[in-house]
Amino acid sequence: MLNLYTISFLALQQCFAGPVDLQHPDHEGNSDIEYRRNTYEQSWRAELDIDLLNxxxxxxxxxSGTANSNDSSYVCGDARLGPTILPSCLPISSVVEGSSNYSRFGGLCPGEFLSAWTNYAPPGRQGWFFYPYADGFANNTAGKPIRGRLTLKPGTLVDRFGGVQGTFVAPAGSPYNQRALPPANLNHGPGNGPQVPHNYHIYQVNKSLVVLAGPVASWFGQPGYGTQFQLSSTIEYFLKEGVLEEVAVDEKCNLLIDSGQDWSWTPASGRLRLVNGMELED
Structure with a gap:
């Protein structure tokens, strides 16, 4: 008999326009994870993270150990280290005792961070980030990725840091540190202000869409354990098919404060369950 994980998610009124159908795929696993809900607050101002303040x-x-391009918009002039000023149109992190707990380097110094999380590059070249196994899903105690099928209903909003050739999205507005992404994804493009990263996109689901959902593995010195959705094909494909539709980010800033932040993972009864008590049959 397959072991099932439990997913409870809150604040559905703004994250989802309708009910969500959940199904569990054929895989082994036991959640063995408790990710408790935090209360998140969004500060609509430019801010520094604690690694830069310390x-x-x-x-x-x-x-030391960075590649300084003398571009002051990046930390140490190195685009891999992200923008000096964080974007203000999306939650960066949970808030602890009134202060942002986002630590872009996971407490490391810039050169140490690059040494730990980028591939080796020969002299004169820059290494780039390497990513976790199992498509970035967190593993249970048996070393198996925790993930299950989930049907996103029309009206659901998801978002992504990256281009249309990718296959991963998240509940729109999920705190950045729960996505376990490198700070470079927060960079804004030439001529753009720091409000929104240049590769940040929001999509609305227009037709029911089956995805694999699960908790994000800790990586890049970030806590992770937000929720990610893996699509069966690329964003580009689902845009062409009319399943997804891109929406203007600046029109959704007010929404992001209250959506995507309340997905939580708990072992509970070992079954897949919604917060309203609905539960699947085996």
């Missing part, structure tokens, strides 16, 4: 922890040369 530069004293590093050597006298804070930027």
């Amino acid at each position: 530069r004293q922890r590093c050597d006298q040369d804070f930027c």
Whole structure:
């Protein structure tokens, strides 16, 4: 008999326009995970993260081990380290005692972060980030990825940091540190202000869409354990088929504060269950 994981998600009024159907795929697994709901607050202002506010922890040369391009919009002039000023149109992190707990380097110094999370590159070249196994899903204690089929209903909003050739999205407005992405994804494009990252997109589901859903593995020094959705094909394909429709990010800023932030993972009875008590049959 297959072991089932439990997913409870809250604040559906704004994250989802209708009910969500859940199905569990044929896979082994036991959640063994408890991800408790936090209360999130969004500060609509430019802010620094705690790694930049605590530069004293590093050597006298804070930027040692980085590739400085002299572009002050990036930390240490290195685009891999993300923007100096964080974007203000999406939740970056949960809020603890009134202060953002986003730590873009996971407490490391910039050069240490790059050494830990980028591939080796020969002299004169820059290494780029490497990503986790199992498509970035967190594993249970048996080492199996935790994921299950889920049907997104029309009206659901999802978002993505990346281009249309990708296959992963998340509940729109999920805090950035729960996505376990590198700080480079927060960069804004030339001529754009810091409000919205240049590769951040919001999509509305127009037709029922079956995805694989599960908790995000901790990576890049980030806590993870937000929720990610893996599509069966690319964003581009579903846009052409009319299943997804891109919506203007600036029109949804007010929505992002209250959506996507309340998905939680708990072991409970070992079954797949909605917060309203609905439960699947085996």
